[in-house]
Amino acid sequence: METLLRKDYIYDHLRAKSRDMLFEIMGGRLEKEGITKNSYVAALKEREEKYPTGLHTDGLLIAMPHTDSAHVNEACISIARLENPIPFHEMGNKKNTLDVEMVFMLALKDPEAHLKILQKIIGMFSDREVLKKLREAETAEKIYQVVYEAADL
Amino acid sequence: MKTIVVACGGGVATSQTCAVKLADLLEKNGISPSEFRIEAININSMPQYEKVADIYVSICGEGEKEFDLPTFNGVPFITGMGAEEELQKILEEFRK
Numbered sequence: 001m002e003t004l005l006r007k008d009y010i011y012d013h014l015r016a017k018s019r020d021m022l023f024e025i026m027g028g029r030l031e032k033e034g035i036t037k038n039s040y041v042a043a044l045k046e047r048e049e050k051y052p053t054g055l056h057t058d059g060l061l062i063a064m065p066h067t068d069s070a071h072v073n074e075a076c077i078s079i080a081r082l083e084n085p086i087p088f089h090e091m092g093n094k095k096n097t098l099d100v101e102m103v104f105m106l107a108l109k110d111p112e113a114h115l116k117i118l119q120k121i122i123g124m125f126s127d128r129e130v131l132k133k134l135r136e137a138e139t140a141e142k143i144y145q146v147v148y149e150a151a152d153l
Numbered sequence: 154m155k156t157i158v159v160a161c162g163g164g165v166a167t168s169q170t171c172a173v174k175l176a177d178l179l180e181k182n183g184i185s186p187s188e189f190r191i192e193a194i195n196i197n198s199m200p201q202y203e204k205v206a207d208i209y210v211s212i213c214g215e216g217e218k219e220f221d222l223p224t225f226n227g228v229p230f231i232t233g234m235g236a237e238e239e240l241q242k243i244l245e246e247f248r249k
Contacts, residue, residue: 051162051196051213057232066166091167092212092228111165122170126233 004114005147009078010140014103019086020045023065026078026105035076036107043067044105052089054098059131061098063088064122066106075114077121078105079143102134120151155247157191158202159227161212164195168212171227175210178230178240184247208246 009030016022027041047067055062085099104121108114124130130150137143159175161168172193180186194202196213199220209222212231223246229235 047162055228055232056234058234064166066163068163090228091231092226106166108166111163111169115165115169118166119170119173122166122231123174125231126174126236128233 004075004117005077005144005151005153007140007144009076010143011078011080012138012140012143013083014080015083016086019048019088022080022082022086022103023048023105026080026103030076030078030105030107035074036072037070040067040071040107043071048088052091052094054088054090054096054100055125056090056098057125057131058128060102060135061085061100062102062104062125063098063100064104064106064125066108069108069111072107072109074107075109076107077147078107079103079147080105081137081143117151117153121147124150154187155189155207156202156205157189157208157210157243158199158206159191159193159210159212160196160199160202161193161227162196164193164198167231168193168195168227171210171212171230174230175227175240175243178236179244179247182240182244184244189247208243210243 023044030036031038044067048065053064080103087097088100090096133146137146159168159172172191176191203220209224210227212227225243229239
């Protein structure tokens with residue numbers, strides 16, 4: 001299970017000018033390193049357009065882009081703290097735009113196998129204490145620690 | 154026994170999380186697990202569930218096809234924001 005969350009794919013102060021560029025940076029690396037298939041980024045963009053994933057939580061604006069497991073080779077969660085907020089449409093409310101501060105990009109191969117961890121990770125988004133810790137986590141190492149503990153890995 | 158369906162674009166991560174949370178909240182509000190069945194599905198399977206479900210909790214939002222079911226917003230159960238209010242609406246519908 002420790003492979004799902006990998007320090008290598010956690011970024012602090014990631015800089016991107018747009019949502020697409022962000023997907024290309026984070027997802028492009030997953031493609032290049034064989035974690036996902038080469039269709040992952042395109043599929044991610046398409047899914048985000050149709051079913052946006054921005055979340056207005058109590059303390060942090062988050063997005064959790066993900067797509068069908070057919071585009072994935074190995075399960076991985078890539079996390080980025082953004083240097084500058086990037087607009088995402090809100091989940092369940094496409095008309096609303098959120099200036100997202102932190103991104104949890106999910107590459108899921110067999111979601112059923114990871115369901116408990118996934119639920120714990122998504123569960124963080126409604127946990128005020130954890131959100132506060134995430135907000136204060138300035139380095140990739142600290143972000144990793146917060147998520148590792150919160151997801152009870 | 155009432156059937157609640159929770160649908161999102163993939164039918165896994167988001168809808169499952171929402172379903173687990175909602176089931177827990179229903180129980181905490183005095184509804185016995187034997188009184189309801191809750192299913193997390195892919196939005197594409199919705200037409201099959203439309204006839205059998207009693208309550209639809211959507212995470213897909215506006216602009217999507219609407220179904221002939223009492224429909225509620227599932228996003229508050231992911232973020233916790235506005236969850237109590239949405240839960241009360243679902244409870245009211247459930248007890249009808």
